[in-house]
Amino acid sequence: MSRLSESAGFLRRRTRTPAILTLDEPPGPVTIDGGTLLVRGWAVHRASRDPGEVQVVIDGERFSARRTVRPDVAQHLELDPALAVGFTAAIDRRRLAHRGHVRVEATFERAASLKTPDINFEHLAGDPVPVEEVGTCPVCGDAERQIEGSSDGLRMARCATCAVVYTVDRPTPGFLAARYSAAYFADEYLPALEAEADAMATHWSMLLDLLEPHRGAASRLFEIGTGAGRFLRAARQRGWDGRGVDINAAAVEYGRREYELDLVAAPADTEINPTAGYDAVVSEMSLEHLPDPHAVVARAAAALRPGGVLMIFTVCADGDSFTSLGMASPLVGPAEHLFLFSQSSLERLVTDAGLEPLLFWTDEAGDSIGVLARHP
Ligand SMILES: [Zn+2]
Numbered sequence: 367m368s369r370l371s372e373s374a375g376f377l378r379r380r381t382r383t384p385a386i387l388t389l390d391e392p393p394g395p396v397t398i399d400g401g402t403l404l405v406r407g408w409a410v411h412r413a414s415r416d417p418g419e420v421q422v423v424i425d426g427e428r429f430s431a432r433r434t435v436r437p438d439v440a441q442h443l444e445l446d447p448a449l450a451v452g453f454t455a456a457i458d459r460r461r462l463a464h465r466g467h468v469r470v471e472a473t474f475e476r477a478a479s480l481k482t483p484d485i486n487f488e489h490l491a492g493d494p495v496p497v498e499e500v501g502t503c504p505v506c507g508d509a510e511r512q513i514e515g516s517s518d519g520l521r522m523a524r525c526a527t528c529a530v531v532y533t534v535d536r537p538t539p540g541f542l543a544a545r546y547s548a549a550y551f552a553d554e555y556l557p558a559l560e561a562e563a564d565a566m567a568t569h570w571s572m573l574l575d576l577l578e579p580h581r582g583a584a585s586r587l588f589e590i591g592t593g594a595g596r597f598l599r600a601a602r603q604r605g606w607d608g609r610g611v612d613i614n615a616a617a618v619e620y621g622r623r624e625y626e627l628d629l630v631a632a633p634a635d636t637e638i639n640p641t642a643g644y645d646a647v648v649s650e651m652s653l654e655h656l657p658d659p660h661a662v663v664a665r666a667a668a669a670l671r672p673g674g675v676l677m678i679f680t681v682c683a684d685g686d687s688f689t690s691l692g693m694a695s696p697l698v699g700p701a702e703h704l705f706l707f708s709q710s711s712l713e714r715l716v717t718d719a720g721l722e723p724l725l726f727w728t729d730e731a732g733d734s735i736g737v738l739a740r741h742p
Contacts (some may be wrong), residue, residue, distance in 0.1 A: 370445075408453065411472075411474045421471050425467055433453055434454055435451075446521070452470075469485065495520065495541060497535040500536050506528040516693065519535070522700050525711070528714045534703060542657065571600065578604075580673065582674070586606075588644045588647045590653075591612055591634060592640070594620050595617075598610050598728065609629070612634075613633055634652070643670070645671065645675070649662070652706070655702060661686065674741045676716065677738050677739075679735070682728060683707065685733035685735075686732060687731065687733045719739075720741075
């Protein structure tokens with residue numbers, strides 16, 4: 367029998383019982399849903415149509431609950447619907463310890479307050495992600511922004527000036543570095559790459575076609591965020607002398623072993639040699655992962671020879687996916703995709719670095735965007 371039915375029977379049998387306060391049915395009165403701890407329940411007081419306040423108390427800290435209507439409760443109890451008051455509280459789990467106790471207190475007018483027993487909760491989704499709030503747009507520096515929503519408890523906002531969508535509650539550098547682990551490479555990255563192998567080969571061939579007119583005699587290319595190194599392998603098959611960097615040591619090891627590529631495991635913005643004089647620097651589906659795209663693009667620009675080109679291909683906030691689905695878009699994962707770029711934000715990045723944009727293009731749905739920019 368459900369908690370609601372039991373309570374209804376109890377209250378009907380003992381009609382002199384003036385009040386009841388309960389959480390919704392076990393086992394789910396307290397759940398962790400993504401980044402939020404949800405507490406739901408209802409209260410009835412026959413002597414008062416208005417509980418003064420419902421509060422959720424978690425380890426001594428008080429949170430106000432939002433009031434809701436509960437026609438289901440009123441119907442079960444055969445009550446005037448105005449007497450059945452629902453409540454729901456959604457608490458950001460970053461404010462909570464990993465384990466704790468929660469109870470609900472309701473204060474009724476002209477009557478004693480009621481309390482539920484303490485209930486243990488435990489974060490089912492793992493420890494909260496440690497975050498640092500990003501105060502201004504990392505691309506253009508403007509503070510004005512519109513919050514788009516949150517995913518996994520992490521907010522994203524669109525910059526009012528350059529229109530990039532960026533993670534506001536950014537996981538700390540230590541968390542981000544740990545995320546790109548050997549397990550991530552083996553269990554997430556590599557299977558996704560294998561599943562799209564043919565499409566990626568076609569895509570890389572198109573990117574290499576765009577680079578071809580800018581190739582110098584030495585054909586020197588550097589890739590930021592190589593992953594397994596397959597783009598560099600494709601570039602080598604067309605005669606490029608490629609090098610690259612990736613933060614994931616397991617990915618770098620794989621590329622060295624499988625394809626004998628010249629790769630370095632390091633954060634991208636520290637490894638581009640500014641005196642290298644490359645013909646081309648490429649960031650293919652990596653810039654959205656990097657915390658400081660401004661610094662990366664500036665270093666990439668400095669590493670080009672005059673006439674050399676920077677090519678960026680990345681995720682876009684202005685295509686079908688984000689436009690129609692918003693924060694429910696599969697492009698959104700604010701702990702990994704720290705940015706969903708706009709054309710104006712990419713233009714800002716390359717021009718700030720002293721480059722001349724030659725070409726912008728998108729995929730068919732507009733969910734990915736490219737820029738090719740030339741060192742003058
Ligand atoms: Zn901006």
